[in-house]
Amino acid sequence: MARGRTAIVGGTVVGPLGSLAGDVLVEGGVIKEVGRIDSAGAELVHAGGCFVLPGAIDVHTHVFGGIRDDTRSALCGGTTSALAFVDALPGERPVEAARRTLADELPDSLIDLAFHAVIWEPDAYEAGDLRAVAELGVGSVKLWLAYLELGIMANDDVAFAVMQEAADLGVVVLAHCENGRVIDVLTRQLVDGGRLGIDSLPRSRPISLEAECIHRFLVLAELAGATPYVVHVTGRRPLEEIVAARARGMTVYAEVCSHHLLFDQSDQEGPDAIRYVMTPPLRTGDDRAALLEGLAGGGLDTYASDHCHLRLDRDKMPVRDDFTKIPTGLPGIGARLPLGFALNGDGQRLDVERLVEVACAAPARIFGLYPKKGVVAPGSDADIVVWDPSTPSRLTLDAINDGLDWSPYDGHDIPGTVRHVLARGDRVVEDGCWKETDHRGEYLPVRRVAAPV
Ligand code: URP
Ligand code: ZN
Numbered sequence: 001m002a003r004g005r006t007a008i009v010g011g012t013v014v015g016p017l018g019s020l021a022g023d024v025l026v027e028g029g030v031i032k033e034v035g036r037i038d039s040a041g042a043e044l045v046h047a048g049g050c051f052v053l054p055g056a057i058d059v060h061t062h063v064f065g066g067i068r069d070d071t072r073s074a075l076c077g078g079t080t081s082a083l084a085f086v087d088a089l090p091g092e093r094p095v096e097a098a099r100r101t102l103a104d105e106l107p108d109s110l111i112d113l114a115f116h117a118v119i120w121e122p123d124a125y126e127a128g129d130l131r132a133v134a135e136l137g138v139g140s141v142k143l144w145l146a147y148l149e150l151g152i153m154a155n156d157d158v159a160f161a162v163m164q165e166a167a168d169l170g171v172v173v174l175a176h177c178e179n180g181r182v183i184d185v186l187t188r189q190l191v192d193g194g195r196l197g198i199d200s201l202p203r204s205r206p207i208s209l210e211a212e213c214i215h216r217f218l219v220l221a222e223l224a225g226a227t228p229y230v231v232h233v234t235g236r237r238p239l240e241e242i243v244a245a246r247a248r249g250m251t252v253y254a255e256v257c258s259h260h261l262l263f264d265q266s267d268q269e270g271p272d273a274i275r276y277v278m279t280p281p282l283r284t285g286d287d288r289a290a291l292l293e294g295l296a297g298g299g300l301d302t303y304a305s306d307h308c309h310l311r312l313d314r315d316k317m318p319v320r321d322d323f324t325k326i327p328t329g330l331p332g333i334g335a336r337l338p339l340g341f342a343l344n345g346d347g348q349r350l351d352v353e354r355l356v357e358v359a360c361a362a363p364a365r366i367f368g369l370y371p372k373k374g375v376v377a378p379g380s381d382a383d384i385v386v387w388d389p390s391t392p393s394r395l396t397l398d399a400i401n402d403g404l405d406w407s408p409y410d411g412h413d414i415p416g417t418v419r420h421v422l423a424r425g426d427r428v429v430e431d432g433c434w435k436e437t438d439h440r441g442e443y444l445p446v447r448r449v450a451a452p453v
Pocket of ligand 1 (some may be wrong): 279
């Protein structure tokens with residue numbers, strides 16, 4: 001795409017530490033100036049009364065399989081980059097999966113993508129697997145500490161070996177923390193008792209098993225010298241484990257996802273239970289309050305979607321009578337940033353600077369993309385969202401625009417509107433409307449490979 005000069009004028013530029021009235025000059029896909037700019041010859045984007053934010057970064061996404069739809073939705077909602085979990089075919093080594101994904105999936109992405117490697121076959125893990133993906137520019141790896149029944153759960157010995165290799169390389173270790181062995185026992189007891197309804201899902205996955213697993217993950221990471229990142233924290237007890245590890249002096253990163261902030265177990269108990277099937281499951285209202293407090297106060301570092309490209313009609317409804325068969329996860333990549341403005345605990349909203357920190361800046365810093373991404377500053381990619389707080393909007397399937405037949409967030413009221421989005425300088429949303437353009441996403445390699453210790 002031709003990328004000329006664009007000037008975003010009259011808005012308030014937001015960073016994690018503060019906001020300032022100023023203009024932004026974009027040239028060649030990069031931010032040239034912020035503040036007082038020379039806009040001669042530039043296309044003007046009027047941002048009077050609006051916040052000018054860095055393009056948001058979604059650190060927890062499962063987009064492969066529906067990438068064009070998912071990434072279009074992302075742009076419509078102001079998310080211009082994401083970290084995506086790399087899926088693997090049976091027998092594929094992590095580096096082979098990453099290479100195949102780069103070749104087959106990335107060309108269809110409309111947003112910039114970095115990869116998280118995933119240990120899908122823990123018994124096949126070999127030392128050197130992480131070095132190979134790191135050399136391809138992958139700076140993070142995910143361990144499943146649950147899902148024994150799928151054969152993807154890493155036992156402590158493999159998890160520890162992965163963490164040791166990650167520590168040598170400077171690779172961040174993400175973990176899905178739930179005690180998979182005890183969940184397996186509870187699940188079999190529920191199935192043997194004929195209790196196949198959706199209400200058995202939370203019964204089989206109590207919050208104590210999440211807290212226990214986080215504790216274990218952090219102890220192993222500390223011993224291995226790895227940098228741990230806990231995905232989708234769901235409530236007070238898990239958060240206490242993270243706070244306790246930090247009090248011992250550890251660096252621990254922790255993430256919260258939209259669904260755990262917006263819903264609680266009462267949603268899963270109602271007639272629409274099928275719309276709230278995810279792992280870990282929804283918790284109590286008190287847990288939700290603890291998450292909101294943690295996100296506002298610094299206990300939680302990032303705000304993500306855990307987007308899964310799943311249809312209600314084809315993927316979930318046909319198996320709704322058996323909780324062990326329902327595919328878990330919700331779509332939400334496009335809704336995430338707008339919902340961030342609507343997060344509300346005791347009438348208190350997250351302030352816009354904190355939202356920029358958890359949805360844009362911290363994701364970029366933690367995963368090695370800063371300051372190319374995550375900030376409106378000279379030299380950064382011109383990924384920019386103009387957010388209009390004076391025009392309330394409602395999330396609808398049309399607005400979310402991900403091609404799916406449902407959204408758990410359909411009908412949510414948002415105190416504002418995505419007015420404009422620029423992705424590396426390309427105008428992909430103009431005056432609230434998605435524009436079909438030839439803008440394409442790029443791979444974001446992360447250079448982290450350190451000398452072996
Ligand atoms: O239920 C969920 N969240 N499914 C996606 C996999 C995960 O746990 O991240
Ligand atoms: Zn996930």
